[in-house]
Amino acid sequence: MAESVALGGNRQAVVHRAGEGSAVVWLHSLYGVDADAPVINALARRYSVFAPVAPGFSDLAELDEIRDIHDLALHYDDVLEALDLSSPVVAGHSFGAMVAAELAAHVPKRVSRLVLLSPLGLWNDRYPVTDLFGVPPAEVPAMLYADTTLAPGSGPQPDVESVISLVRGMTTVARFLWPIPDRGISRRLHRVRAPTLVVHGQEDRFVPAAYVNDWLALLPDARGEVIPGAGHMLTVEALDRTLAAVEAFLGQVEAFA
């Protein structure tokens, strides 16, 4: 179920909703909210999931107003305010995890628990993030999946509109990741108040698993988990193990509203 919520400045956001229970906000990955249906549906078995569509993904003109990472973080603060979610759990994967961390760093009180799955956003010269935009499309699956047979099949030639949709999403992501994904978050993470879980795939060839240590070093209250055999696309390759880690983390801390 998707609804449109009105924000200030004549902006709007489309938010997908599923399930009942405590509120979990899900910030989607590189391929948009529809591609994240498996993880959203799985979370919806226990939680009330709110999954906003990132600005740009459905209309690039939205990026005229959301120009940098600060605009983006505050945009999500606006979305949660409009949804009357004062301090939900905020979880995200990949690009979405980066945005979740930025939200928690910009507006610490907005986030009660933070779940970062294969997060982007940091940079370490010793193990650089691979250039997602510098490989031919055919090589992207090998970067994102430990087991490329789990990547979406090549299938028939996609129609123009699905190509356009993919380009729109990647254009948006590149806007916030290119050329170096660290947009200053390393200077802000000390502000995060929420207990945080960082989960990474051991075989991630996009964002090396060693980044877990960088996140743990910078976040005030965080624990990390590395899932053997999984690549960047944790929510596809290791959905059950990822959910188990998330639910254990959320269960450890006291019940949230």
Added chain:
Amino acid sequence: MKFHFFHLMPYPDLPDDFRERYHGVWVDLPAAELFDPMTGHQAYNDYLDELEFADQVGFDGICVNEHHQNAYGLMPSPNLMMAALARRTTRSKLIVMGDSVALYNPPTRVAEETAMLDVLSGGRLVAGFPVGTPMDTVYCYGETPATLRDKYREGVQLVLRAWQATEPFAFNGRYTQLRYVNIWPRPMQKPHPPVWIPGGGSVETWDWCADHNFLYAYLSYFGYLRARRVMEGFWEAVERRNLEPNPYRAGFLQFVGVADNDAEAERLYARHALYFYNRCLHLYPGFTSPPGYTSLATIRQGIEGQIKLAADRNKELQDLTWPQILERGYVVAGSPDSVVQQLTEMEETLRVGHLMVLLHFGDMPRDTVFYNTRRFAEEVVPRLRPMWSEWRDEWWPATETPSPSGRGLG
């Protein structure tokens, strides 16, 4: 018609097994391993000699361009090359084709350097403003693909205003903010040097050029047959605005080889053309299509950029033969009669008043370039010259006399 000598300045000494050993000619080709400064020294000086020779044999314009971190063209700074040429030429107009405005911070640097060139050369400058290839702009210079075109256009507007402003002004742009803009020197040409836009087939560029009265130049390595669709798009944009279809609004780039006959053309030019297509256009597909570089409208239109075209054809280029190069019109070569006939057909198809020719191919030696250049100037130009003479060229420096030169030491 007008004729311009365009030089790409490729690195002339890439190894025979280049394609097998390196994934591409651009961005991350190891310079420390392949670039030899003495080879570069010789190449620069030969290339400048060739451009100066073009001035001497009567070309209307000489052209240089800007590319970064590559062996395809050794000109990260076209303005430096043109500064050297401004002092050693007197007749040809100086076509910088051009400065990638979004890569200069602030873009007033472009307004300043082009004004310097215009004043230094006595008003002979044509200022070209390309967006720049994805390799140059996104991968080498770290520009965000989604905002590149917007930043570029804002930069061009800033340059135009800086050239013409009658008093210092403040500029509050999205990408550039300056409290004081007041360039010294100002261009010699009034209201400003002609602006040429080299395009690769983006839909928006046609409209933009037509709206601003900029010359649109399609720079293609894949022949006029393939360029027809792109130029038709431009002429439709002109027609939609009820503007005159003046051929001097448009330019086109073409490899040309003049010889006694087809056999001599093959002997003189074939291997150098193959060097260009096989090695200089060996583009790594990962560096050709950053998301956001090509607008959604252009994707919908299905017009692929030059660069992506080259990358997609990478395999085809590897096996390319001289007969295929000729058959597809990538290179126009043969006797003067044959070249005139082919270029006439091209002109009639594309309707371009400014023909830019590449007479140096890949790793062609200087003597062969001189030979090709002289024959083109003496045996081809005069026969095509009358074409489009019924139109007035408003996209050209008005300066007609040889520019004032230095006073010498006497």
